[in-house]
Amino acid sequence: MAFKQRVFSGVQPTGNLHLGNYLGAIQRFAELQKSYDCIYCVVDLHAITTWQDPAELPGAIREVTAAYLACGIDAKKHIVFNQSQVAEHAEFAWVFNCVARVGWLNRMTQFKEKASKDRENASVGLYSYPTLMAADILVYRATHVPVGEDQKQHVELARDIAQKFNNDFGASIRAHGHGEAFFPQPEPLIQGPATRVMSLRDGTKKMSKSEPSDQSRINLTDDADQIALKIRRAKTDPEPLPHEENGLANRPEAENLLGIYAALAGTTKPEVLKQFGGAQFSAFKAKLIDLLIAKLLPINAEMRRLVGDPAYIDQVLADGAARAQLLAAETMKAVKDIVGFVHR
Ligand code: ATP
Numbered sequence: 001m002a003f004k005q006r007v008f009s010g011v012q013p014t015g016n017l018h019l020g021n022y023l024g025a026i027q028r029f030a031e032l033q034k035s036y037d038c039i040y041c042v043v044d045l046h047a048i049t050t051w052q053d054p055a056e057l058p059g060a061i062r063e064v065t066a067a068y069l070a071c072g073i074d075a076k077k078h079i080v081f082n083q084s085q086v087a088e089h090a091e092f093a094w095v096f097n098c099v100a101r102v103g104w105l106n107r108m109t110q111f112k113e114k115a116s117k118d119r120e121n122a123s124v125g126l127y128s129y130p131t132l133m134a135a136d137i138l139v140y141r142a143t144h145v146p147v148g149e150d151q152k153q154h155v156e157l158a159r160d161i162a163q164k165f166n167n168d169f170g171a172s173i174r175a176h177g178h179g180e181a182f183f184p185q186p187e188p189l190i191q192g193p194a195t196r197v198m199s200l201r202d203g204t205k206k207m208s209k210s211e212p213s214d215q216s217r218i219n220l221t222d223d224a225d226q227i228a229l230k231i232r233r234a235k236t237d238p239e240p241l242p243h244e245e246n247g248l249a250n251r252p253e254a255e256n257l258l259g260i261y262a263a264l265a266g267t268t269k270p271e272v273l274k275q276f277g278g279a280q281f282s283a284f285k286a287k288l289i290d291l292l293i294a295k296l297l298p299i300n301a302e303m304r305r306l307v308g309d310p311a312y313i314d315q316v317l318a319d320g321a322a323r324a325q326l327l328a329a330e331t332m333k334a335v336k337d338i339v340g341f342v343h344r
């Protein structure tokens with residue numbers, strides 16, 4: 001069966017939006033608007049899987065929204081909202097908790113990393129995070145999910161959940177006139193030279209909002225001086241840049257900076273190496289700083305302007321939530337019939 005093509009993705013309002021979120025996610029969200037109907041969510045239900053200060057959460061939600069808009073997402077043509085305003089996400093996640101298997105969730109690396117040694121004390125929500133993410137995607141029967149490399153495993157789990165639901169409820173799906181499959185197999189879109197931006201201090205660790213060291217990341221709110229200082233201090237190795245991509249093997253910091261440059265310039269790593277092969281890092285870093293400043297400062301300024309008008313942001317979210325809910329409610333109603341719930 002052919003499903004209507006639709007993009008869904010989200011960003012958590014957990015503070016400190018960074019270059020990885022921009023290159024791996026938000027910049028790509030903006031590009032996809034040309035080819036798809038898109039739904040972009042501020043996933044606040046996901047955020048509270050780890051502790052969020054209630055005094056700070058509203059500001060963080062508005063900041064992610066502002067970043068979406070400042071990066072060129074059109075909230076009128078597409079849909080922008082925060083997850084907790086559409087109750088179907090959580091309702092649907094429950095159904096998927098009953099479809100997904102404990103063994104599947106036990107394989108999820110994000111839980112292992114985030115819960116780390118204190119697993120007994122991690123929230124149940126952190127453990128079941130991927131079933132909520134499957135609900136986010138599938139409540140809109142989305143077909144494409146742009147994410148960074150770190151979220152690939154979760155999108156694959158959403159595919160497994162969709163498939164198991166389609167199989168387990170196959171007879172009921174057919175009986176209710178939905179054909180052979182109710183859910184599409186959502187496809188992760190993980191493309192370009194910066195699908196996994198690494199920490200500036202350690203090229204083997206992902207750049208992350210929750211990393212305590214601010215020096216490890218470029219924040220979307222950093223000013224020109226902060227950007228320049230962080231890049232100048234970014235870890236590198238003593239060799240000059242190679243001429244070919246295979247010369248980046250076992251040089252994670254070099255590869256990371258190259259990937260950032262390529263993604264910002266809208267080109268590829270081999271192209272960047274054609275220009276900088278043989279150069280010292282100091283020369284390359286100076287150009288990278290210029291590029292970062294040229295790209296990020298206008299976004300930074302627009303984000304600040306938007307955050308200064310919370311009433312406007314809240315209106316964008318309310319409008320998006322109302323439109324998202326119409327779609328979600330339709331899916332939820334069909335799912336209730338398929339599962340066999342009696343409903344109004
Ligand atoms: P947290 O540490 O709270 O999980 P995060 O930085 O991982 O924060 P998320 O809100 O979890 O941010 O992820 C939002 C999107 O950004 C996802 O699509 C994720 O894959 C992408 N993303 C996150 N970090 C990176 C990174 N370092 N490089 C590329 N994409 C990234």
Ligand code: MG
Pocket residue numbers: none
């Ligand atoms: Mg994350």
